[in-house]
Amino acid sequence: MTILEVENLVARHGLLTAVRNVSFSVARGEVLGIVGANGAGKTTLFRTICGIHPATTGTIRLEGSDISAYPPYRRVAAGLAMAPEGRRLFSDMTVTDNLKVAGENGRKGFWKIDTVLDALPALKPLMKAIAGGLSGGQRQAVAIGRALMSNPSVLLLDEVSLGLSPIAVVGLYNSLAVLKENGETTMILVEQDLDRAMAFSDRIICLLEGAVALHGKPGELGKHAITDAYFGLGKQVATRA
């Protein structure tokens, strides 16, 4: 069952078109990986879906409702949450308060502080710590926990492993695997590490200069095709969804 539909989405930064007619849909419980080189439009696509960046044209439907005109906080209430690039924690607040902000202002549901701590046990000893003093891996875990606290039906994870040590990346993906097994939370993740993205995602979209250059299941596409699309080599668009 389709939970999120993006149709012909266009977003601009001034005269530059950062997202060009991007269309895709995601089914409930699916993990969609979005890859692409720096400047391909991944983060702008996420920010546009969340309502932080205005869409020039296009439609975004969440669980059948058109949320294209909603401000960001209403999209959260509708069931969309994002762990943004750079974590963007409330750095002067404790981890507990970071989680509470999303819990108090988002949707009510399965995810509460207890259930988030079960899924992200690394947070347990950090609950009273000030978020600004945490390491990169810890901050990413808090950002994901905070996004979960709003009980999203679709969770967007921007640049999941960027800036993290290899150990932290392994720990983080173990936690995401728990969410994936749970099957309730649909995830869309932006990931620079192609191998990670291919291993974790059910489907892959490769963006090139703001447009979908490749779209399909990782096993069917193969790494060469994804790499070619990633760098804009050879045939530009091939869809095998």
Place this chain on the structure above:
Amino acid sequence: MLDALIQGILLGGYYAILAAGLSLMFGVVRFINLAHGDLAILGAYLVLFGVEILGLSPLAAVLAMLPVMALAGWIMQRLLFARALGSGVLLPLLVTFGLGAVLQNTMFGLFGSDTRSLGNHIGSLSWSSWQMPFGISLGKLPVITFAVAVAALVALQLMLSFTKIGRAIRATSSDPEAAELSGVNARKVHRAAAAIAVALAGLAGAFLAMRALINPYAGPTQLIFAFEAVVIGGIGSLWGTLAGGIVLGVAQSLGSTFSAQWFQLAGHLVFLGVLGARLYAAHAHHHGGWRAALKLPRTVQPRAVEEDLP
């Protein structure tokens, strides 16, 4: 000298109430409200209106004025300030400068240009005091003002720390975009902050009218004092405003022991001194720290750039 010190500390209570709203608006909304002093005077006139026209007791008039001012703050943020936000630095300054002029002239039109005071409505409170050892007298009104300032700051602190709206205010202050991504309606938070700020300005105005004479054009002077307290105490810091207010009050009080004219001048000089020291420290930090600024040899290696590792 000790007496002047204590009077200065107590005066700092008034400046803290006055500055807390300005600091809150800047900390949460990133908005400098040049009409803040005029709003304080408006609060004072509303209390005078409640006492003289409606026949309320001063306490009842103050309590009635607070929600009116809060509502005014909410509406101003909704209709005026929010529209000026995001349009560069100049527009909010021009808008609030214009609002200040409108408020001054409206108050002049409604209440006239005569100086007014609440002092004659609060009985002996305006002049009576407690006699302490060493010949020190503590004015009852300054002590009450200081106590109200501390109580207001404690209440604000508790609200910010332990309530849903408080956490939303802190989150919005820290990162408005991330707050929206957490489901917080940042615009509503801004309105709530403006409501609190304007109510605090009104409260400060009421205390000003109890201890001094006011007129419709007294706002800009109060704005300067509020700015000085905020800058001395640290912009956006709640308890810093109390510290800043106390420093300003002590400076003015000690200055007045030399001469009446030194009351304001001493406060301005301390403000300039603190600002100059901050600028000097920032400049020195930019060019290699205070050691470099003082031309001392560097004995400690610069700290490595923090890595984003667990």
